[in-house]
Amino acid sequence: MVPVKRIVLNSRPGKNGAPVPENFRVEEGTLVPDLEDGEVMVRTLYLSVDPYMRCRMNEDTGTDYLTPWRLSECVDGGGVGVVESTRCGALNEGDVVTFFSWPWQTHAVLKGAVLQKVDPQLVDGHLSHFLGAMGITGLSAFFGIREKGHVTKDANQTMVVSGAAGACGSIAGQIGRLDGCVTVVGICGSDQKCRTLTINYNTEDVPARLRACCPGGVDVYFDNVGGTISDAVISQMNHSSHVILCGQISQYNKDVPYPPPLSEEISEVLQRKNITRERFILLSYTDKLDAGLYELSQWVKSGTDQDAFCSMMKGGNIGKQIIKISEWKN
Numbered sequence: 001m002v003p004v005k006r007i008v009l010n011s012r013p014g015k016n017g018a019p020v021p022e023n024f025r026v027e028e029g030t031l032v033p034d035l036e037d038g039e040v041m042v043r044t045l046y047l048s049v050d051p052y053m054r055c056r057m058n059e060d061t062g063t064d065y066l067t068p069w070r071l072s073e074c075v076d077g078g079g080v081g082v083v084e085s086t087r088c089g090a091l092n093e094g095d096v097v098t099f100f101s102w103p104w105q106t107h108a109v110l111k112g113a114v115l116q117k118v119d120p121q122l123v124d125g126h127l128s129h130f131l132g133a134m135g136i137t138g139l140s141a142f143f144g145i146r147e148k149g150h151v152t153k154d155a156n157q158t159m160v161v162s163g164a165a166g167a168c169g170s171i172a173g174q175i176g177r178l179d180g181c182v183t184v185v186g187i188c189g190s191d192q193k194c195r196t197l198t199i200n201y202n203t204e205d206v207p208a209r210l211r212a213c214c215p216g217g218v219d220v221y222f223d224n225v226g227g228t229i230s231d232a233v234i235s236q237m238n239h240s241s242h243v244i245l246c247g248q249i250s251q252y253n254k255d256v257p258y259p260p261p262l263s264e265e266i267s268e269v270l271q272r273k274n275i276t277r278e279r280f281i282l283l284s285y286t287d288k289l290d291a292g293l294y295e296l297s298q299w300v301k302s303g304t305d306q307d308a309f310c311s312m313m314k315g316g317n318i319g320k321q322i323i324k325i326s327e328w329k330n
């Protein structure tokens, strides 16, 4: 018997409510590690905390690709752990694995086939990076830009990123620069988070600061937040430019479908200026994830942009929220 602690959903915050700690409950129990064929027992090392989880706290997530968490059941999300016992031919004891739907539980029995084995050397042993720069957030930034951004080297493009100090946003800005944007402007919510070329939407006039930072207009907009910030950016976008619709966090506490509807005025701007704004979901690119991870790891290893990309890999960014559950012993 293995003692386990798990986090279950205790209550829902209400469709338009902000989540509170009482929405969750810690439970203790035991796990019988009687594995069936194909199963493994994993010990949880790190769990990811992400904005989309707010939608899973509702009875209806508002999207077709996310299921709601059920009351009194263990919640789940991105996780990293180590295999402790196995009846799955493809996985050995000691293997490090990740999964999009990892239960928030100290140990768990999972089907080996759903787990992705990862190489700790790719992240120099810093396994939490598999939930950040080398995980869903890094890959979302990477594929968002590559699939929807139309960034072209030597095209003198300007990129704006909202939620810029966050997990996706901080990586998106770096990739935009690595891929060839000459100007990258970030918008975030506090002076502490603000660095060069970054706009504090809580204290500054966003449209005026955008005009100053992007005198030639905006060619690519990596949108994490939606709402009034995005309206301000879209209003200053160039003809035939591109919105990467990564997320709309400013709307997640509201009872609206995803993506939230735009005002008539902004819809008219999109149409008049022929601006693309296609929905982007990382899960649509599962067949390319390994290639994306490889490219991200090459950037880190080559050291071509140590001051930017690697500082983020070492936690220089403020963004990614991760919970450490247990120690990895190599």
Ligand code: NDP
Pocket: 050, 051, 052, 136, 137, 140, 163, 164, 165, 166, 167, 168, 169, 187, 188, 189, 190, 193, 224, 225, 227, 229, 245, 246, 247, 248, 249, 250, 251, 280, 281, 282, 283, 319, 320, 321
């Ligand atoms: P972050 O690390 O960026 O954390 C969220 C940040 O958003 C906060 O720190 C806060 O920073 C900002 N924020 C919160 N509320 C508001 C608001 N009302 N208005 C403006 N900014 C706000 O999260 P992630 O990087 O994990 O996610 C960013 C976005 O990407 C989310 O919308 C998420 O849903 C989306 N996403 C989409 C994926 C896809 O496949 N399309 C995959 C993964 C994530 P500040 O101090 O600047 O306010």
